[in-house]
Amino acid sequence: MVDADATQKLALVGFMGALAGCSEPAEALFLCLRKLCPGNVYADMGLAMVWTLSDRTTEALCLLENLCCKSHEQHAFLELCRGIAYRQEGRHANADRCFAVVSAAGGPPSEFAALLGAASSAS
Known part of the structure; x- marks a missing residue:
């Protein structure tokens, strides 16, 4: 272990x-x-x-x-990963929802999610 x-x-x-x-x-x-x-x-x-x-x-x-997930931080990272995967698959609305959840939660992944969400909106 x-x-x-x-x-x-x-x-x-x-x-x-x-x-x-x-x-x-x-x-x-x-x-x-x-x-x-x-x-x-x-x-x-x-x-x-x-x-x-x-x-x-x-x-x-x-x-x-x-x-x-066992913690809010883990959940934020999970939503970030989901958002990236959704975006890669072309499901931009799903990705944006994930990035919004992460951005609202704060913490380490929130700034990255905000950037990804902004990039997704600009494309």
């Missing part, structure tokens, strides 16, 4: 790898984290983001729709 702090740090490494175009190693990392830390939403959200970046948004949204 990996502690929560280590899981979040490993998830950050996975996110950075996925954004750098290393989706296969990132997916492998998140799949391992899911086995080592069942029920950890950051591992699930990371896997969903890898799938979103790999044009597998249907799989990503299926995973994201079934996640339960």
Whole structure:
């Protein structure tokens, strides 16, 4: 079992790898984290983001729709991930609703969600 702090740090490494175009190693990392830390939403959200970046948004949204969060911060990150996946799939109204929820909640993901929502409105 990996502690929560280590899981979040490993998830950050996975996110950075996925954004750098290393989706296969990132997916492998998140799949391992899911086995080592069942029920950890950051591992699930990371896997969903890898799938979103790999044009597998249907799989990503299926995973994201079934996640339960234990805190407001986790819920904000979940809504941010959903918004990104919806936008990638072309479902802009759904994405905007997710970004609005995150923006209203405040906290770390709110500024990013506000930028994504503004970018979505401008396009």
